[in-house]
Amino acid sequence: MKNPLPRSPITRAITRLGIPPTLAWGYLGLLLFMIGDGVESGYLSPYLIDRGIPEPRVALLFTVYGVAAGVAAWLSGVLSELWGPRRVMWTGLAIWGAFQVVFLAAAVPLDSYPLMMLGYGLRGLGYPLFAYGFLVWIAGVAPRARLGTAMGWFWFAFTGGLPTLGSLVASGLIPHIGAYATLWAALVLVAAGGLIALLLVRDDRGGKRPRGAGDGPLATLIGSVTILWRNPRVGTGALVRTINTASQFGFFVIMPVHFTRTVGFSLTQWLHLLSAMFATNIVANLLCGLIGDRIGWRRTIAWFGGAGCTVSTLLLFYVPQAAGANFPLALVVAAFYGATLAGYVPISALMPSLEPRHKGQALAALNLGAGASTFVGPAVVAAFAGPLGVEGVVWIFAGLYAVSTALTVFLKLPDEPGTAPARAAATAPSASAAA
Numbered sequence: 001m002k003n004p005l006p007r008s009p010i011t012r013a014i015t016r017l018g019i020p021p022t023l024a025w026g027y028l029g030l031l032l033f034m035i036g037d038g039v040e041s042g043y044l045s046p047y048l049i050d051r052g053i054p055e056p057r058v059a060l061l062f063t064v065y066g067v068a069a070g071v072a073a074w075l076s077g078v079l080s081e082l083w084g085p086r087r088v089m090w091t092g093l094a095i096w097g098a099f100q101v102v103f104l105a106a107a108v109p110l111d112s113y114p115l116m117m118l119g120y121g122l123r124g125l126g127y128p129l130f131a132y133g134f135l136v137w138i139a140g141v142a143p144r145a146r147l148g149t150a151m152g153w154f155w156f157a158f159t160g161g162l163p164t165l166g167s168l169v170a171s172g173l174i175p176h177i178g179a180y181a182t183l184w185a186a187l188v189l190v191a192a193g194g195l196i197a198l199l200l201v202r203d204d205r206g207g208k209r210p211r212g213a214g215d216g217p218l219a220t221l222i223g224s225v226t227i228l229w230r231n232p233r234v235g236t237g238a239l240v241r242t243i244n245t246a247s248q249f250g251f252f253v254i255m256p257v258h259f260t261r262t263v264g265f266s267l268t269q270w271l272h273l274l275s276a277m278f279a280t281n282i283v284a285n286l287l288c289g290l291i292g293d294r295i296g297w298r299r300t301i302a303w304f305g306g307a308g309c310t311v312s313t314l315l316l317f318y319v320p321q322a323a324g325a326n327f328p329l330a331l332v333v334a335a336f337y338g339a340t341l342a343g344y345v346p347i348s349a350l351m352p353s354l355e356p357r358h359k360g361q362a363l364a365a366l367n368l369g370a371g372a373s374t375f376v377g378p379a380v381v382a383a384f385a386g387p388l389g390v391e392g393v394v395w396i397f398a399g400l401y402a403v404s405t406a407l408t409v410f411l412k413l414p415d416e417p418g419t420a421p422a423r424a425a426a427t428a429p430s431a432s433a434a435a
Helices: 009-016 021-042 044-050 055-083 085-110 113-123 126-141 144-177 179-200 217-230 232-263 267-295 297-323 327-344 347-354 356-410 420-427
Strands: none
Touching: 009 021, 021 126, 021 144, 021 179, 044 055, 055 085, 055 113, 055 126, 055 217, 055 356, 085 113, 085 126, 085 179, 126 144, 126 179, 126 347, 126 356, 144 179, 144 267, 144 347, 217 232, 217 356, 232 267, 232 297, 232 327, 232 347, 232 356, 267 297, 267 327, 297 327, 297 347, 297 356, 347 356
16 A cells, blocks of 8 residues: 655655655665765774774775675665565664674774674675665655656765765864764764654555565575576676776776876875766766656666766776876866766666566665676776786776677666567557457
């Protein structure tokens, strides 16, 4: 049973924006949650090193966190099919809060690395369960005609919090209350956002298993992996999602050194370029969701995402290489690169629509691709930076984006012209003819 809201002016305005009105509080809660999660992103590593934790150990700590986040991203779709998105989000909020307390109340004051590994490492399970559980909820509520826009708002809130506004909050709080107290403030923001989303969202479709999720727990768990080849279009979509942000994570490794030592920018200028890149990405996430609903999800992914990133990746390297430390020009190409990364946003709407009976499994595959990109990008750098240099690595990423453009040909929805279900529907006799 749906929960219709009174058609107040506010409700009508929210609907026109493409936000499912029953989930509006969830978007605000997600934004606050991700701001809290992103508070530490710009300073936790040097903070721990300053406390005497060796740099390799800090790197290992962040690696464990990343692995936990990747596992949770995959599980968020699976568990949403088994439990319903609301329960998955409650689980993510509880994990984040409990292990943040372990990290702050015990591990940091004692400078205990094992406790840090327990508290911070396992806290990585928290935010994907909360955020991607809400993603599944959106997929089950938003009408298909506005699903791309609804997903654009999701990524607007997600990336607006992590790392953009989260880092801004940290920069404002640390001078006044210190780095340690700022980590406690992050817990307050996460708790506030989580409670707003979970207590104020009244849509009952988050409290039950999505339609068609009738398999048992083990079958659902296995199905979230076998769907990659059981429905090749979903597997292709997961590969496209991996390519989407592979260059981003690879560039985090290689571009700071290239821009500061080869091109000639200062570290502050590079950080400003990075800020511009992701500020543009936030706005473009929303716009590409809107565009996808207007001109088609596949077309947006192919041309704004795949073709756009093919060009912007090369420009990000060659324009500063040719112009030198020309900050305004570098700012333009950095912003263009950030905008084209957002061209893939409609894939969050496309994937559950490719497998409408198992939306959670399809989104689990999508999240698996997102998690894979976090190590595929650095792996490309590690393997090819030595023999090919930065230029060669850039061409590899550009080539991957070109491949992703070609792969979108296979991401047709079940009812699109040219697919087997569409052909069957077109050739089936009408009811009147059968009579």
